[in-house]
Amino acid sequence: MSGSPTDIVLDFIAAWNANDMDRVCACFTDDVFYHNVPTEPVQGRAAVHHYLTSVGRFDWVDWKVRSIAANGNTVLTERVDEFGVGGKHVSLPLMGAFEIRDGKIAAWRDYFDLAMYMRQLTDGSAG
Amino acid sequence: MSGSPTDIVLDFIAAWNANDMDRVCACFTDDVFYHNVPTEPVQGRAAVHHYLTSVGRFDWVDWKVRSIAANGNTVLTERVDEFGVGGKHVSLPLMGAFEIRDGKIAAWRDYFDLAMYMRQLTDGSAG
Numbered sequence: 221m222s223g224s225p226t227d228i229v230l231d232f233i234a235a236w237n238a239n240d241m242d243r244v245c246a247c248f249t250d251d252v253f254y255h256n257v258p259t260e261p262v263q264g265r266a267a268v269h270h271y272l273t274s275v276g277r278f279d280w281v282d283w284k285v286r287s288i289a290a291n292g293n294t295v296l297t298e299r300v301d302e303f304g305v306g307g308k309h310v311s312l313p314l315m316g317a318f319e320i321r322d323g324k325i326a327a328w329r330d331y332f333d334l335a336m337y338m339r340q341l342t343d344g345s346a347g
Numbered sequence: 348m349s350g351s352p353t354d355i356v357l358d359f360i361a362a363w364n365a366n367d368m369d370r371v372c373a374c375f376t377d378d379v380f381y382h383n384v385p386t387e388p389v390q391g392r393a394a395v396h397h398y399l400t401s402v403g404r405f406d407w408v409d410w411k412v413r414s415i416a417a418n419g420n421t422v423l424t425e426r427v428d429e430f431g432v433g434g435k436h437v438s439l440p441l442m443g444a445f446e447i448r449d450g451k452i453a454a455w456r457d458y459f460d461l462a463m464y465m466r467q468l469t470d471g472s473a474g
Contacts, residue, residue: 257440258460287444289416289423296416296423298444298456313384315442315458317414317425329425331442331458333385 225320226288229295232318232325239281245269249324258334279304293320310340352447353415356422359445359452366408372396376451385461406431420447437467 223231228247235243248254248265255261262271286298295318302311314332318325350358355374362370375381375392382388389398413425422445429438441459445452 258463287418287421287423289418289421291414291416294414294416296414296425296442298423298442298458313458315423315425315444317442331425331440331460333459333461335460335462336385 223323224290225293225295225318226290228320228323228325229288229297229318230285233283233285233297233299236281236283239278241269241272244272247325248328249321249326252325253327255327255329257329257331276305279307294318295320305341308341310337312337312340350450351417352420352422352445353417355447355450355452356415356424356445357412360410360412360424360426363408363410366405368396368399371399374452375455376448376453379452380454382454382456384456384458403432406434421445422447432468435468437464439464439467 232244232247235247245265245268248268250265251263252265252268253261253263254268254271262268280303282302284300284302286300288295288297290296297316297318298314299316300311300313302309304310312332313336314330316328316330319327359371359374362374372392372395375395377392378390379392379395380388380390381395381398389395407430409429411427411429413427415422415424417423424443424445425441426443427438427440429436431437439459440463441457443455443457446454
């Protein structure tokens with residue numbers, strides 16, 4: 221994959237919005253470090269693939285990018301991640317940081333309020 | 348105040364690290380929109396000043412900038428905000444987005460896990 225660090229992150233977001241977890245995980249380095257900051261981090265592409273697919277299939281995914289900015293190999297995003305899962309419509313405002321190495325995502329950290337997410341999984345109505 | 352949007356945000360962070368809430372609030376436009384995303388937003392410089400000082404005085408403040416990147420008038424940050432309050436040492440990983448207008452901060456949104464913050468306020472030991 222070529223392109224600027226910002227392009228690489230936008231490709232990654234396009235893979236999410238295609239709801240294609242194989243394509244999502246192809247954006248990672250072998251030793252990717254993934255941290256949903258309120259929870260425990262996950263290390264390695266295979267472990268992250270397992271993590272993302274064990275949560276369950278998403279019915280649909282629509283990440284909206286509010287802003288994106290790069291500084292060298294670091295790309296910072298402000299997003300609203302919307303998705304359907306188990307008949308619930310989740311709309312989660314968050315920010316995420318990405319570190320790029322050799323055209324792949326080597327680190328990904330998302331920051332959000334875990335209770336806001338869990339409330340929507342429990343109470344959310346179908347979108 | 349002059350300087351790039353990034354410089355303006357770094358000046359704002361320096362004001363925090365000086366633990367000077369008047370200097371912090373001087374960085375805002377009159378109509379600033381401030382949102383600690385897990386909680387209710389606050390609008391207007393006077394209301395934000397009241398909000399920041401009604402929480403109580405910080406014993407000390409040390410915001411560590413992990414990364415910062417700008418795109419036009421938007422500045423995105425990844426930080427660890429450390430501070431002492433009421434004898435507790437809080438260390439909060441978070442990200443924040445800033446929108447700059449006429450050399451001032453017109454919007455500020457921080458994203459973090461509220462439970463992580465509350466746990467430290469309740470259980471944290473003095474730093």
